């Protein structure tokens with residue numbers, strides 16, 4: 012099975028407002044609450060496309076219970092590690108014709124003892140997993156190399172790791188002896204790793220960027236390019252995955268949906284071409300829905316057929 016890791020899950024609350032008024036009351040009629048955190052978006056998409064998944068991470072309090080109930084309702088298997096502190100909420104206000112203002116709680120601080128115990132919990136889940144995805148930033152209290160420790164645990168059990176994070180956590184994972192199988196930086200994250208500006212429209216320069224020794228030992232690098240698809244390195248091969256022009260309703264969570272597609276394609280032992288096509292399709296299908304981390308499986312084959320892969 013596929014195991015998805017969301018160390019800092021969240022109840023994602025969305026408030027649609029015609030106009031956001033500051034320093035006064037804003038009333039909302041329609042409120043949407045979903046089980047969020049990037050890894051839970053990944054989980055939902057994998058589940059919707061009929062693959063076996065289990066979601067894990069830290070969870071706590073009444074909000075944590077609510078989140079688990081939500082996953083139960085959707086039929087998504089989960090095995091979180093319980094902590095005393097409350098799971099966080101994240102608020103997104105969608106207002107003034109397309110603007111989005113977010114208020115993101117940092118979430119609970121993980122005690123050293125819980126961090127240690129989670130690794131044993133994680134080990135027992137690894138025994139049942141072929142591939143794991145690790146997504147998002149880490150909760151407070153964990154050391155910057157915590158994902159690196161998790162990747163080392165997975166490596167000992169020959170479990171493949173797909174890592175979608177940024178900043179110091181990503182850097183630490185790239186410097187460690189045991190590497191993730193795949194990383195999925197966007198233009199900004201790639202620039203941060205290389206300490207220079209990256210031009211996502213220049214594929215020859217991107218190819219050169221991905222040959223940087225910082226990526227040695229990472230089999231797959233998927234640079235997502237929004238409407239331009241993705242530029243991909245797999246071992247010594249380079250590709251551009253191009254996608255058709257589509258009507259975008261809500262692009263939030265498309266990176267997570269792309270990771271879900273990569274996880275399914277790699278898990279199923281598909282060809283490079285089909286892995287990339289699956290990932291581009293799940294990314295696109297997410298942008299075509301109002302809900303975050305949500306795809307319509309009935310449209311899968313139609314959009315899969317529209318993705319083109321070109322060697323570079």
Ligand code: ATP
Nearest residue numbers: 197235236237238240264265266267269291294295
């Ligand atoms: P996120 O901020 O959600 O983590 P990201 O920057 O990692 O996103 P993007 O490159 O924006 O990811 O999008 C991932 C994939 O989703 C793209 O490769 C593409 O398949 C699809 N996608 C995103 N935006 C669009 C768009 N405007 N039109 C068509 N497809 C899109």
